[in-house]
Amino acid sequence: MDAERTWSIAELADEFGVTLRTIRFYEEQGLLTPARNGTRRIFADGDRVRLGLVLRGKRLGFPLDEIKKIIGMYDAEPGETGQLRYLLDQIEDRRKELEQRRRDIDAALSELDELERRCRADLNRLTGRA
Amino acid sequence: MDAERTWSIAELADEFGVTLRTIRFYEEQGLLTPARNGTRRIFADGDRVRLGLVLRGKRLGFPLDEIKKIIGMYDAEPGETGQLRYLLDQIEDRRKELEQRRRDIDAALSELDELERRCRADLNRLTGRA
DNA sequence: CCACTACTTGACGTTTACGTTAACGTAAGT
DNA sequence: ACTTACGTTAACGTAAACGTCAAGTAGTGG
Incomplete structure (x- = not known):
């Protein structure tokens, strides 16, 4: 079972209780980099995890650019x-x-x-x- | 001793640790109403007290318009x-x-x-x- | 063919409490 | 007369994190 499930932007927004605008904004800021099917965003499991990390960082009071740095570091050489x-x-x-x-x-x-x-x-x- | 001392904008700013801009802004918002000598602002004792109340309200987390309402109430019919x-x-x-x-x-x-x-x-x- | 839904980009708007010029006036000290 | 200190108004700029249109595209059901 490869579990290659993907999500639409609306599904993720719904699941995490944020708006579509928020998710697009996070992509614009380089916090998320979902794949595309044509113009549409396709979110894989890694993207879900990242979104969760971003929101957790926000709960902890980190500003978005700091969150970006930290997540980026974990991506590079965990x-x-x-x-x-x-x-x-x-x-x-x-x-x-x-x-x-x-x-x-x-x-x-x-x-x-x-x-x-x-x-x-x-x-x-x-x-x-x- | 009537103690009719007055203060310039800079003196008050200095005493309360705010900028001139802040005080002018508060006047613009109707939080302060200093007298004038020509174009210059002359602050009486009541104005000092009000500024103190405003800053105290801020420390308590009240937004300025709420502070304005509350101070206004005390002015009207204490x-x-x-x-x-x-x-x-x-x-x-x-x-x-x-x-x-x-x-x-x-x-x-x-x-x-x-x-x-x-x-x-x-x-x-x-x-x-x- | 048409409507409907989900999605897209782009761009301006929002909020709060000031910061920051610009351009000028006035009064005291030397 | 010149400088320095202190003051003035007017008006645009800033930050963070999105909100809120507008206008268009793409796929699906009837």
């Missing part, structure tokens, strides 16, 4: 140590960014709590003696 | 119960968004951990038997 080290560096960068963003969010939540307390105090003052 | 309730609603919305974003970030961090583990395993495999 598992070469220099590339693994590069990827580890990128992971470290991303982790720091994410942790900073989480700190920012926590600070904002604290400020929100404080603001809410004051609002409720005002409200009590107004309705309490109405 | 402490009216309907407006306090509206503000409390907005706070609730923002809190939910922030908490969702924090969950997303935590999920991303977990995925990053997992990815890093695999990278390190690959790296060990490659360098271990070199």
